[in-house]
Amino acid sequence: MAEKKKEETRSIRIAPFVTILIFLVVGIVGIMTGEVGRVLEQAIQVCLSCIGIG
Amino acid sequence: MEAVRKWIQTILALLVNGSWSFPYTRTIYQGPLKVVCSPGLNCYSCPASTTYCPIGSLQQLMAGIRIALENGQNFFGLYVIGTMGILGGIFGRLICGWACPFGLIQELLHKIPSKKFSIPRKLNYIKYFFLLFFVILLPLFVVDDFGYGEAWFCKYVCPAGTLEAGLPMLMLQPELRQTIGILFFNKLTILIAFILWSIPASRPFCRTVCPLGAFYSLFKGLKLVKLRLVEENCTQCKACHAVCPMGVKFNESPEDTECISCLKCMDKACKFDAISLEIAGLPVGQKSRPTIPSAAK
Secondary structure (H helix, E strand, O other): HHHHHHHHHOOOHHHHHHHHHHEEEEEEEHHOOOOHHHHHHHHHOOHHHHHHOO | OOOHHHHHHHHHHHHHHHOOOOOHOOOOOOHHHHEEEEEOOOOOOOOOOOOOOOHHHHHHHHHOOOHHOOOOOOOOOHHHHHHHHHHHHHHOOOOHOOOOOOHHHHHHHOOOOOOOOOOOOOHHHHHHHHHHHHHHHHHOOOOOOOOOOOOOHHOOOOOHHHHHHHHHHHHOHHHHHOOHHHHHHHHHHHHHHHHHOOOOOOHHHHOOOHHHHHHHOOOOOOOEEEEEEEEOOOOOOOOOHHHHHOOOOOOOOOOOOOOOOOHHHHHHOOOOOOOEEOOOOEEEEOOOOOOOOOOOO
């Protein structure tokens, strides 16, 4: 009975939400500084030395 | 459940590699989807890749940080780190088990019949070295005369890049074959070594070298979705040890950094409902078998 009650009263963990929120803010700051454009610029070019060629 | 996971792995691998016009264009996809983060390790120089690789992008941003600052651009990798952190905060290493194309390749290789070996636990720590040095510190601090660093992990180690990008690009652009040298053969050797190692050992790259797996493992106690040990149901039968592809002894270490939440232990091994999936601390999908009385343990 006590175990069942313990199971029922399991609380929601807050830590994951805090973690996600922190990284969401970090990501938004990155977006505001224009980093998305830089990521796209890099990702649409073949970096030959990065893949072991050249 | 294992069949479902394989389907999800395959579908996600095809989604992050969904551009199939490369036989005609002979180059990589260059559309706007490349601002979307691939959850698993997937080289963005792969001709079919539609997303960016977080490890590749992070290294490039670290390598170019001086030049960016000189040009008045505050590019510290925050967009990439933020995206990786959100994925890590929700899923942690579940991504390794469900959404990584290179993980899927290793799993398929491991199905080849052979004598199977375990991987010594100490080797698991090497991946943190690669994350810290090859992804962050070396690209940041070892720079040329112009202030540019290099993507050390991509350039010298990443076998996923060789398989998904290096070899296909050599096939698509034959003129590149004249430029290959020791760098390429070094990476080809690493790729072959991991392919061969994946046959007798389960997921050797994920366990020993992958910096993305190392990053996601930092969220072991913080992630939203995770497996939970129901201690009152556990009989210490150790059935979970035998099925784990990552060498986790779940009943002894339920918060193990190596757990990729593939659910094999919960679905295939445990007969006593001692392992359940939880989201933010609340159990989901737990079967309704009765709790084992203490006398039966």
